Amino acid sequence: MSSALNIAAVEKGIGNPGANLVRDVSLPALVLHREALEHNIRWMQAFVSNSGAELAPHGKTSMTPSLFRRQLEAGAWGITLATAVQTRAAYAHGVRRVLMANQLVGAPNMALIAELLADPAFDFHCMVDHPDNVADLGAFFAARGLRLNVMIEYGVVGGRCGCRSEAEVLALAEAIKAQLGLALTGIEGYEGVIHGDQAVSGIRGFAASLVRLAVQLQDSAAFAIDKPIITASGSAWYDLIAESFAAQNAVGRFLSVLRPGSYVAHDHGIYKEAQCCVLDRRSDLHEGLRPALEVWAHVQSLPEPGFAVIALGKRDVAYDAGLPLPLLRYRAGVLPAVGDDVSACTVTAVMDQHAFMTVAPGVQLRVGDIISFGTSHPCLTFDKWRTGCLVDEQLNVIESMETCF
Known part of the structure; x- marks a missing residue:
């Protein structure tokens, strides 16, 4: 050497x-x-594609551009990220479609995204869950002659972010419609905060509610695009989300996007246990x-x-x-x-x-x-x-x- x-x-x-x-x-x-990494990228892409959905891996897991490139080359629809700074880093390494599964809050963060939106090839969507954020975003982007794609985040009581009721979601959609600087492009949820002995039924119920809201919003012409995005799924329950979306024909009416992230490296702990549960629920999956x-x-x-x-x-x-x-x-x-x-x-x-x-x-x-x-x-x-x-x-x-x- x-x-x-x-x-x-x-x-x-x-x-x-x-x-x-x-x-x-x-x-x-x-x-x-390498062998395990390449297997995982192929495995998850095949699982999501066979479910009729699109994959937007959560890039905050690794923040490794060479992994983003491999995931996109394998067929990923885009990359999910959590912050404006992460988004800028991914853009600098060639990522041109980002689903930011978080709220864009604060003028400096808004300015980072506004700078990237000067590129017409950059497709960006972020979450909103409160009228205050909707008003701030609308004013900021309208003042710059830009239109920001936003998705309503739907949450659960005691969970993380997100509207806590269907009524709040519908009211927020009306607030978005009043902002010239915003375009409502979909609805998002995160099931990973649902725990307990009845987690499986709770997650299925949450997914059903998410689809029901998406249909209501679509029927009321709330969305600014013809095929709105409906998205959920972390790295533990992606099979339940995929099944729930398919069972309720979300795949037919919406662009269904799953966004697990930890699968790319997997682990020897919590995600290994979660994967065993996936294989128990899905007898057709012979290898994880x-x-x-x-x-x-x-x-x-x-x-x-x-x-x-x-x-x-x-x-x-x-x-x-x-x-x-x-x-x-x-x-x-x-x-x-x-x-x-x-x-x-x-x-x-x-x-x-x-x-x-x-x-x-x-x-x-x-x-x-x-x-x-x-x-x-x-x-x-x-x-x-x-x-x-x-x-x-x-x-x-x-x-x-x-x-x-």
Whole structure:
């Protein structure tokens, strides 16, 4: 390996194409496995297309332009984002259709979008759920001779944003119609805030209400486009939303858009569990998503018997939905993985730059060993990194994947 390559690999997680994870890359590192990643992109695109819907993956999960490009090339209708700044970043990397599944609030944020709307090829839609926001947006964009596409967000009591009743939705549509600077292009909801023992029936009921509202708005000529957008779906319940939209003929009357995001990398935690539930509900789906995302780190210290400190912490990996899961162990510079079952070890706590790990009986670690860790909730792992390593089956780096958080 050239000295130039080794020097280039010194920055956190960066490996030039040709570098190998166990020999050349400075750890800890964010690692994406090509085979699983490509499978997940194909799998979700096929699922959504076969459901008669369009896919607008939620880009805030990764904020990785090379993943946006792969998703769009595979057939995605657009990219979903959460903020004006994220939208500007995606636009700078070639994304020309954005569904911002959030409210556009504040004049500086409005100005960012107004600047992008100077490009007639840029198709942008954001959410509204309150008359105050409707009035502010209408005044801002009308003053600039622009017309902003907005969609009404419909929510649930105790959830996140969104009108809390069908009556509020219908009243907000009238307020939008009064604004020359706004065009109502659809209706949106998010089912991921519905929990409890009756979550499945609650989500189906919510989807039915969403479609019913869309029909009412369409029948009253509230929409500014012939085929309005109806959209919902996070990364856990997308199958129920797709089935509900299809059952109520939303696909025929509207442009149905699903927007899961975490599927692209999947995980070893909450979304792995959610995927098992999807497969239980859908016997026709014989294979699901595959975990593509890991974080690799060194064993840093072995200060006590049965206890290891890993050079991995809160600044490197998500910990909000479960602690990192040890997967495989490698001797530094050596392939393949060592046979000891490091998955029997347990991470018990994480600090800023350290993880505490209980070492399972029979596992013989040494300082400098490399361990791959699975994660739960990929959104809050991606956002800790400027660069990730896309690797092949031999753990050679194929591409350095830059993020733009």
